[in-house]
Amino acid sequence: MATTAELFEEPFVADEYIERLVWRTPGGGSRGGPEAFDPKRLLEEFVNHIQELQIMDERIQRKVEKLEQQCQKEAKEFAKKVQELQKSNQVAFQHFQELDEHISYVATKVCHLGDQLEGVNTPRQRAVEAQKLMKYFNEFLDGELKSDVFTNSEKIKEAADIIQKLHLIAQELPFDRFSEVKSKIASKYHDLECQLIQEFTSAQRRGEISRMREVAAVLLHFKGYSHCVDVYIKQCQEGAYLRNDIFEDAAILCQRVNKQVGDIFSNPETVLAKLIQNVFEIKLQSFVKEQLEECRKSDAEQYLKNLYDLYTRTTNLSSKLMEFNLGTDKQTFLSKLIKSIFISYLENYIEVETGYLKSRSAMILQRYYDSKNHQKRSIGTGGIQDLKERIRQRTNLPLGPSIDTHGETFLSQEVVVNLLQETKQAFERCHRLSDPSDLPRNAFRIFTILVEFLCIEHIDYALETGLAGIPSSDSRNANLYFLDVVQQANTIFHLFDKQFNDHLMPLISSSPKLSECLQKKKEIIEQMEMKLDTGIDRTLNCMIGQMKHILAAEQKKTDFKPEDENNVLIQYTNACVKVCAYVRKQVEKIKNSMDGKNVDTVLMELGVRFHRLIYEHLQQYSYSCMGGMLAICDVAEYRKCAKDFKISGLKCTSQETSWLLGVCRSIQNGFLWS
Numbered sequence: 001m002a003t004t005a006e007l008f009e010e011p012f013v014a015d016e017y018i019e020r021l022v023w024r025t026p027g028g029g030s031r032g033g034p035e036a037f038d039p040k041r042l043l044e045e046f047v048n049h050i051q052e053l054q055i056m057d058e059r060i061q062r063k064v065e066k067l068e069q070q071c072q073k074e075a076k077e078f079a080k081k082v083q084e085l086q087k088s089n090q091v092a093f094q095h096f097q098e099l100d101e102h103i104s105y106v107a108t109k110v111c112h113l114g115d116q117l118e119g120v121n122t123p124r125q126r127a128v129e130a131q132k133l134m135k136y137f138n139e140f141l142d143g144e145l146k147s148d149v150f151t152n153s154e155k156i157k158e159a160a161d162i163i164q165k166l167h168l169i170a171q172e173l174p175f176d177r178f179s180e181v182k183s184k185i186a187s188k189y190h191d192l193e194c195q196l197i198q199e200f201t202s203a204q205r206r207g208e209i210s211r212m213r214e215v216a217a218v219l220l221h222f223k224g225y226s227h228c229v230d231v232y233i234k235q236c237q238e239g240a241y242l243r244n245d246i247f248e249d250a251a252i253l254c255q256r257v258n259k260q261v262g263d264i265f266s267n268p269e270t271v272l273a274k275l276i277q278n279v280f281e282i283k284l285q286s287f288v289k290e291q292l293e294e295c296r297k298s299d300a301e302q303y304l305k306n307l308y309d310l311y312t313r314t315t316n317l318s319s320k321l322m323e324f325n326l327g328t329d330k331q332t333f334l335s336k337l338i339k340s341i342f343i344s345y346l347e348n349y350i351e352v353e354t355g356y357l358k359s360r361s362a363m364i365l366q367r368y369y370d371s372k373n374h375q376k377r378s379i380g381t382g383g384i385q386d387l388k389e390r391i392r393q394r395t396n397l398p399l400g401p402s403i404d405t406h407g408e409t410f411l412s413q414e415v416v417v418n419l420l421q422e423t424k425q426a427f428e429r430c431h432r433l434s435d436p437s438d439l440p441r442n443a444f445r446i447f448t449i450l451v452e453f454l455c456i457e458h459i460d461y462a463l464e465t466g467l468a469g470i471p472s473s474d475s476r477n478a479n480l481y482f483l484d485v486v487q488q489a490n491t492i493f494h495l496f497d498k499q500f501n502d503h504l505m506p507l508i509s510s511s512p513k514l515s516e517c518l519q520k521k522k523e524i525i526e527q528m529e530m531k532l533d534t535g536i537d538r539t540l541n542c543m544i545g546q547m548k549h550i551l552a553a554e555q556k557k558t559d560f561k562p563e564d565e566n567n568v569l570i571q572y573t574n575a576c577v578k579v580c581a582y583v584r585k586q587v588e589k590i591k592n593s594m595d596g597k598n599v600d601t602v603l604m605e606l607g608v609r610f611h612r613l614i615y616e617h618l619q620q621y622s623y624s625c626m627g628g629m630l631a632i633c634d635v636a637e638y639r640k641c642a643k644d645f646k647i648s649g650l651k652c653t654s655q656e657t658s659w660l661l662g663v664c665r666s667i668q669n670g671f672l673w674s
Contacts, residue, residue: 021049193224200228204235212264220266229265233275237283246287247313250279251320258324273326273333280337284314288341300356307345308429314338315432349433350442354449357426361419361453368415372408376461409481410462411488413495416454420499423450427503440511447504447517454496455524459489463531470538473545480542480586482535487593489532493525536602543586544609550578551617560627576634580641583610587645603645614638 025045026038196219203211212232219225240253257275262268288310295302318334326333339346369376426446434442466485500521508514554575590602614635623631 269325409485440508440513443507444513473541482539483593560623
């Protein structure tokens with residue numbers, strides 16, 4: 001059987017089990033092995049092994065049955081034990097309920113007894129306390145304080161509690177019968193109050209926070225509690241302002257007090273708010289007044305700078321204080337403090353701002369004109385001037401004498417930058433110092449001053465002077481500097497528009513003043529563009545006039561009818577060379593003076609007039625064969641010069657083209673064409 005058991009291996013596989021059995025049986029090997037295969041012996045071994053397996057199976061079956069019986073017996077015993085435990089648990093639960101009911105009954109009795117004891121003890125305590133107060137009151141009646149609580153300085157806390165109650169009682173007594181005792185109690189009340197405040201002061205100087213908290217708690221019921229807070233605030237500020245920056249000192253002071261005030265007072269937010277109010281209304285207000293009053297009437301520029309700086313630093317300090325607990329509406333509280341300091345300065349701020357900006361702008365302009373040794377002439381206004389302007393726009397005639405400005409444009413980017421810088425600072429101050437409801441209106445006033453001095457007094461004056469300086473179209477060797485005026489005015493317009501968008505628009509974007517500013521800006525630009533158009537048109541006329549002078553002076557009749565046609569050595573006529581050189585110079589000047597589509601528009605107009613001039617000029621002459629060839633060379637050079645304009649739409653008119661083609665055909669056919 002042991003051998004049979006050894007053949008079993010985990011996991012059990014029947015085929016492997018048979019193989020192992022055959023391998024262990026003599027004569028069970030394969031043919032050709034060391035022992036011959038013996039089927040009878042192998043069969044006999046199988047029969048014996050089967051019998052052994054049957055015996056083993058019977059034995060294991062008996063063991064299994066025995067174990068099953070034992071398991072059933074133990075299960076019955078366990079179930080019986082569980083039933084017994086359930087019964088015991090039910091009994092324990094019933095006992096627990098009985099005990100809980102008994103405890104609740106006892107607790108109810110105890111509470112009732114406690115209420116009864118309290119009902120008896122409270123009147124008793126009040127009676128005892130009243131007896132003690134009567135005893136102390138008698139001492140005041142007798143005029144001699146014998147109790148230890150009044151004579152022992154260490155019991156000042158108990159004495160303060162007693163005297164505070166006696167003081168309340170004395171307030172209810174008739175004055176005629178108890179005037180003397182009331183005065184004694186009041187005197188003692190005042191003495192103890194002073195002692196407590198003195199004790200609080202001493203503790204604060206020693207840095208004893210716990211003692212300060214005890215004394216402050218006692219003083220909380222006294223009338224002098226506010227005086228205790230005042231003393232605390234006063235001593236907190238001793239040695240707090242040692243640096244030159246009072247705003248930084250104030251911020252550091254408030255941060256330091258905020259950390260300790262909660263450990264001393266029962267209402268820390270009220271104490272801290274009172275400290276901040278004291279700092280604003282005494283320290284900051286006196287500092288602001290000192291800084292502003294000395295320059296308020298004598299130096300408007302310094303006054304505005306100081307006002308802006310002080311107000312900004314004050315609002316920054318207020319922002320830092322917003323992180324502290326100052327009560328429910330700390331934003332309104334701090335705003336009122338700031339307003340109380342600056343109200344007298346902000347009421348008339350815009351008047352000072354506009355007055356200074358006007359005087360400063362006028363000074364900048366006058367200083368510039370003085371540096372040019374120029375006496376600014378007055379530009380007429382009214383009906384006559386308007387009539388002249390209309391006539392000039394429609395006829396393009398120069399009205400009035402031409403002014404020789406010696407090439408000076410009377411436009412200065414330095415002046416413009418100074419004016420814009422002053423206005424930028426004014427906008428920044430306006431944004432900071434103006435009430436939100438007044439901000440758009442104040443910003444508009446500043447903008448009108450900028451328009452007055454930059455656009456009218458400087459740019460418009462330069463345009464008027466430039467227009468007056470443009471010579472007539474028949475002038476010789478005219479200095480056409482108006483294009484320089486155009487160039488500088490264009491640059492200034494960009495700077496003006498940038499400031500309008502960057503600094504004015506944010507201040508008026510959500511107000512009705514936006515439409516007013518845009519309309520005013522549009523009117524100014526249209527007015528100046530009209531004058532620029534007039535000046536450019538007259539300048540183009542002068543250019544054409546100058547070309548006429550060149551052609552009249554340089555072009556000879558013999559250029560196109562040479563006496564000796566076989567000896568013509570020139571490629572172009574002298575007049576053509578000089579006119580083309582002049583035109584190229586003016587084209588370059590126009591490109592440098594303008595930008596964008598304006599360049600194309602002006603060059604187109606110049607090109608049309610240039611073609612018309614050449615067309616009319618060439619019609620005046622008679623041509624020989626060789627002279628006609630020379631004329632064709634001149635025309636080609638003129639066309640080459642026109643191509644330098646780089647304007648795709650610039651072409652000769654049909655009449656001009658037909659005439660030039662006619663000249664070419666006549667020359668090719670050998671005719672003398674005139």
